[in-house]
Amino acid sequence: MDYKNTLTTCTYCGCGCNFFLESLDGRLTGTIPCKTGPVNEGKLCIKGWNAHEFVQSDERLKKPLLRKDGELVEVSWDEALDFTATRLKEIQKTNGPDAIGFCASAKVTNEENYIMQKFARAGVGTNSVDHCARL
Amino acid sequence: MAGLAASFGSGAMTNSLVDLEGSDTIFIIGSNTATSHPLVATRILRARENGAKILVADPRKNQIADLSHLYVRHRPGTDVALLNGMMKVILDERLEDTDFIKKKTEAYDAFKNLIEKVDLDAVSKICGVSVEDIKTLALTYAREGSSAIVYCMGITQHTNGVSNVKSLANLAMLTGNLGKPGTGVNPLRGQNNVQGACDMGSLPDVYTGYQSVTLGAANKKFADAWGVPELPTKVGLTIPELMSGIEKDEVKALWVMGENPVVSDPDANHVIKALEKIDLLIVQDIFLSATAKLADVVLPGVSFAEKDGTFVNTERRVMRVRKAIEPVGESHQDWKIIQDISNLFGYQMNYDSPEAIFKEIAELTPSYAGITYERLEGQGIQWPCPSLAHPGTPILHTDGNFARGKGMFHAIDYKPPAEVIDEEYPFWMTTGRVYAHYHTGTMTRRSKSLNFEVSQGFIEINPADAKTFDVKDGHRIKINSRRGEIETRVKITKRVEKGVVFMPFHFEEMNVNKLTNPAYDPIAKIPELKVCAVKLEKV
Numbered sequence: 001m002d003y004k005n006t007l008t009t010c011t012y013c014g015c016g017c018n019f020f021l022e023s024l025d026g027r028l029t030g031t032i033p034c035k036t037g038p039v040n041e042g043k044l045c046i047k048g049w050n051a052h053e054f055v056q057s058d059e060r061l062k063k064p065l066l067r068k069d070g071e072l073v074e075v076s077w078d079e080a081l082d083f084t085a086t087r088l089k090e091i092q093k094t095n096g097p098d099a100i101g102f103c104a105s106a107k108v109t110n111e112e113n114y115i116m117q118k119f120a121r122a123g124v125g126t127n128s129v130d131h132c133a134r135l
Numbered sequence: 136m137a138g139l140a141a142s143f144g145s146g147a148m149t150n151s152l153v154d155l156e157g158s159d160t161i162f163i164i165g166s167n168t169a170t171s172h173p174l175v176a177t178r179i180l181r182a183r184e185n186g187a188k189i190l191v192a193d194p195r196k197n198q199i200a201d202l203s204h205l206y207v208r209h210r211p212g213t214d215v216a217l218l219n220g221m222m223k224v225i226l227d228e229r230l231e232d233t234d235f236i237k238k239k240t241e242a243y244d245a246f247k248n249l250i251e252k253v254d255l256d257a258v259s260k261i262c263g264v265s266v267e268d269i270k271t272l273a274l275t276y277a278r279e280g281s282s283a284i285v286y287c288m289g290i291t292q293h294t295n296g297v298s299n300v301k302s303l304a305n306l307a308m309l310t311g312n313l314g315k316p317g318t319g320v321n322p323l324r325g326q327n328n329v330q331g332a333c334d335m336g337s338l339p340d341v342y343t344g345y346q347s348v349t350l351g352a353a354n355k356k357f358a359d360a361w362g363v364p365e366l367p368t369k370v371g372l373t374i375p376e377l378m379s380g381i382e383k384d385e386v387k388a389l390w391v392m393g394e395n396p397v398v399s400d401p402d403a404n405h406v407i408k409a410l411e412k413i414d415l416l417i418v419q420d421i422f423l424s425a426t427a428k429l430a431d432v433v434l435p436g437v438s439f440a441e442k443d444g445t446f447v448n449t450e451r452r453v454m455r456v457r458k459a460i461e462p463v464g465e466s467h468q469d470w471k472i473i474q475d476i477s478n479l480f481g482y483q484m485n486y487d488s489p490e491a492i493f494k495e496i497a498e499l500t501p502s503y504a505g506i507t508y509e510r511l512e513g514q515g516i517q518w519p520c521p522s523l524a525h526p527g528t529p530i531l532h533t534d535g536n537f538a539r540g541k542g543m544f545h546a547i548d549y550k551p552p553a554e555v556i557d558e559e560y561p562f563w564m565t566t567g568r569v570y571a572h573y574h575t576g577t578m579t580r581r582s583k584s585l586n587f588e589v590s591q592g593f594i595e596i597n598p599a600d601a602k603t604f605d606v607k608d609g610h611r612i613k614i615n616s617r618r619g620e621i622e623t624r625v626k627i628t629k630r631v632e633k634g635v636v637f638m639p640f641h642f643e644e645m646n647v648n649k650l651t652n653p654a655y656d657p658i659a660k661i662p663e664l665k666v667c668a669v670k671l672e673k674v
Contacts, residue, residue, distance in 0.1 A: 006457050006459035007457060008439065008440070008456050008459065009454045011327050011438070012578075013324075013326065013327060013573070014324030014326060014327060014328075014329060014330065014449035015172055015173075015449065016327070016447075016449065016450075016452055016454055018454070021440055021460075023459050026460055026461060036513075036514075038515065039152055039450075044174075045174060045570075046173075046585065046588065049584075050584045052440065053585070054581040054582045055441075055460075055463070057582075060422065060435075060466070061420065061421060061422060061427075061464070061466065062463065062464025062465055063435065064432065064434055064435060065423075065430075066431070067431045072423075072430070072433060077467065083432055084432050084476050085479035085480045087415045088415070088417075088476070088480055091387045091388045095387050097367065098369075098371070098372075098385070099386055100386075100388045100389075100390070101371075101380070101388070101389045102389075103374060103377070103392065103396065104335075104392055105328075105392045105393035106324075106326035106327070106328050106332045106394075107326060107328065108332075108393045108444075108469055109444030109469075109470075110331040110444060110493070111444045111470055111492040111496070112444065112470050112473070113331065113332045113335035113336075114335045114343065114495075114496050115477075115492055116337065116392060116473050117335065117336045117337050117342075118361060119476070119482065121342075121348075121357070122362075123480055123482030125367055127367050127370055128339055128371035128372040128386075129337055129338070129371060130337065130339055130373045130374045131329075131338075131374075132394050132399055
């Protein structure tokens with residue numbers, strides 16, 4: 001049996017509570033609030049206590065999907081990535097860089113936001129990158 | 136954040152969460168703190184135990200209002216009127232901090248001229264709050280000691296959201312409640328990494344650390360660092376502008392990462408139409424969200440439990456996220472998906488880890504220059520942190536030294552919301568969250584324990600209105616606005632007053648954003664999700 005505790009930061013609101021994700025043999029089993037977390041000091045709200053539950057939902061997407069004949073069907077990563085890059089390139093060439101918009105995210109990490117806006121600006125050549133800070 | 140940036144030069148929470156515990160007075164407006172930010176509410180309750188006075192202004196009597204010393208129920212969209220009324224009282228009673236105003240601020244006279252003309256009786260009529268309560272609010276906030284303002288989307292999600300925020304900044308400057316422990320203007324960020332997404336330049340007008348894309352020096356610095364001859368200098372489109380760009384055939388492709396605009400954005404029918412029309416919709420997500428269902432290609436990313444990286448909380452604290460388990464199924468790291476597509480597209484990226492990306496961020500961002508993964512072990516670091524030896528910055532604008540030099544007063548008149556009630560649509564509708572759910576519900580509704588707590592959407596209506604429509608708890612009711620129609624269950628409560636209804640927006644099958652008004656603030660482009668006019672009909 002491989003039991004682990006991994007210190008991390010909650011994914012829900014902007015408080016930034018710290019907890020340990022408990023895992024057993026590679027599957028999440030619970031959360032334990034971190035006593036030295038500067039915001040939560042060992043406490044969590046109901047969302048925090050259950051923050052591990054949605055992760056292993058049966059509804060998680062497990063493979064890329066591509067629309068074929070109107071339906072989304074599972075495809076390989078190579079096919080999905082090739083399709084995406086090719087279509088983006090075509091639209092950039094035909095309609096210009098500002099015909100492409102990017103909706104980054106208040107849910108993902110800084111690093112992921114950073115490389116998305118870098119790709120938008122340096123790769124595609126548009127500043128049309130936004131996220132739902134306003135919502 | 137545009138409002139705070141215009142007033143102080145920096146669009147972020149001015150103080151720290153722990154700081155609230157030492158406040159003598161906390162004024163909460165447009166924040167359902169106990170529900171949406173429970174661990175901030177803890178600090179406020181501790182402050183209360185320490186003797187602080189708690190003031191709450193909100194159209195809906197939320198839980199934190201139950202615990203306040205004074206609660207006022209102002210009408211939706213009348214925040215500026217209420218705040219101007221408070222400031223009029225402060226001037227009348229000569230409670231302004233003249234020394235602070237003289238030394239640390241500018242443009243005071245125009246502001247003062249406007250406030251002096253405010254008529255308290257007129258304000259009372261607009262807001263539905265008694266003159267006596269406005270006076271008590273003002274005198275309590277302006278009394279000796281430290282006073283903090285706490286606000287959330289109840290202030291910003293209006294067509295005059297920037298004016299609302301500037302008015303709060305005016306109130307804090309007028310009384311010198313800035314740059315010291317227990318004071319400040321403190322927006323609570325609704326999502327775990329809104330602050331970080333803004334800091335990282337996921338905005339159409341700035342690179343990381345709010346360096347403007349129109350500024351020659353920043354433009355050249357980033358072009359050099361990113362190895363391209365030039366970068367676009369034209370400000371890009373915001374999400375509402377992208378949606379109208381799709382309608383006008385100017386925007387042909389949209390890449391949506393980890394967001395669900397079909398449920399979170401106002402006037403959902405309109406958003407769905409745009410996303411059905413677009414040539415290429417790329418959605419990167421962990422679930423087949425309502426938005427992903429419309430996509431041409433869906434790229435499965437990973438949840439917070441499967442990745443390394445950093446989030447920034449509402450008090451500007453950069454904190455580590457650590458990978459606990461391997462990616463579910465064949466999902467890929469989100470940074471890797473973007474890097475792979477970029478390389479296939481023809482722009483080379485060769486990062487080997489999130490930490491490598493973070494190092495580049497620190498090199499290009501002065502406020503992050505001193506932050507490394509190693510230094511984030513423990514409590515994290517609050518930016519600005521300009522060097523490796525710098526401890527970080529718990530309180531902004533200390534000793535009244537604002538990021539923009541002097542604090543800027545703005546003379547702001549009250550303007551009504553974009554849509555007001557009339558004979559056809561006689562109810563004010565406002566929206567928000569419930570304690571067990573989060574945003575569009577894609578995560579919390581898939582959590583067994585949380586879904587058990589609140590499994591269905593509802594509409595809160597006042598007992599008097601319930602009587603008029605002859606409905607009881609659990610009955611179905613139809614709600615119409617100028618944009619759409621939905622049906623939901625009735626929940627009778629005095630939290631809302633007669634003539635006002637409230638709905639949470641977590642439930643896509645009874646999506647309140649089919650009703651909400653997409654009219655947005657001209658500067659911040661925030662839609663007016665908190666106010667629209669509706670009619671009710673018993674089913």
